[in-house]
Amino acid sequence: MCEQRQTMIVTGNGAIHAEPDQGTIQIGITTHAEQLTDAQAENTERSKSVVDRLTALGIQQSEIQTSHFSVSPQYDYIDGQQRFRNYEVQHQLHVTVKDISKIGEIIDAAVQSSATEVSAVQFGISNSSELYEHALSKAVQNAQTHAKALAHEAEVVLNQVPLHIQEEAGNSVMPYPIQMAKMSAAPGIEPGTLEIQATVTVTYSYR
Structure with a gap:
């Protein structure tokens, strides 16, 4: 047995x-306007300003990617009534940083050049x-x-x-x-x- x-x-x-030895940053650009074309145009201009500033700091175009883009109407609710307020356009950029000593400078540059938010930094x-x-x-x-x-x-x-x-x-x-x-x-x-x-x-x- x-x-x-x-x-x-x-x-x-x-x-x-x-x-x-590397990091990633999520940068957001949000705009609002009563006319959709105006909200989109402003977002495009601000996004270009952010990208231009980042590339001037040595970030490659291939290291800047759109991670999210959305367009949505915004409403107010007054006395039970839904009333149109404006359009909101959101553009999220995922930025890879190969020189982590520049991360603080890049965050500051993005915000100063029209980014509305920096959601997180992640090191890797x-x-x-x-x-x-x-x-x-x-x-x-x-x-x-x-x-x-x-x-x-x-x-x-x-x-x-x-x-x-x-x-x-x-x-x-x-x-x-x-x-x-x-x-x-x-x-x-x-x-x-x-x-x-x-x-x-x-x-x-x-x-």
Whole structure:
């Protein structure tokens, strides 16, 4: 009769810290006018002003992309009556910044050149896949350390070759919020360091 295999399941975590080397900014231009053509024309002019200012700072056209564009009528509700107020045109630009030392300057330039909002800044690492592989390796080693400790305490013999390794979903980088207001000087944005995490669930057998 076959001996029933005993198993244990452990979780391993690994993390790598690194300085970001790129960033993204979401810039919005919103305009209003009673005539749709006027709202669109003003938005186009303001958007061009923002793009021209960014390219003057060294941002490539390919690094400036429209992420959202919408046109919608706006209404007031007075005494239960819906009354047309104006048209609203929204244009959102997704800007990639390769030189993160310029992020504060770019935010200030965008706002001073007719942008109405900066929704967020997010820092990233260009070689994040390679760093994640290192974090994943550390996570597997961490799981093995846990398994050995459990086997020692339980006085059992651990089979160090795992039966199964399950990679968990990785974490995402949280955006850095920016105050949506006119700024008299370039804001001091400190990217700090980013943490790339990996988590695995590993099944071991023992006897």
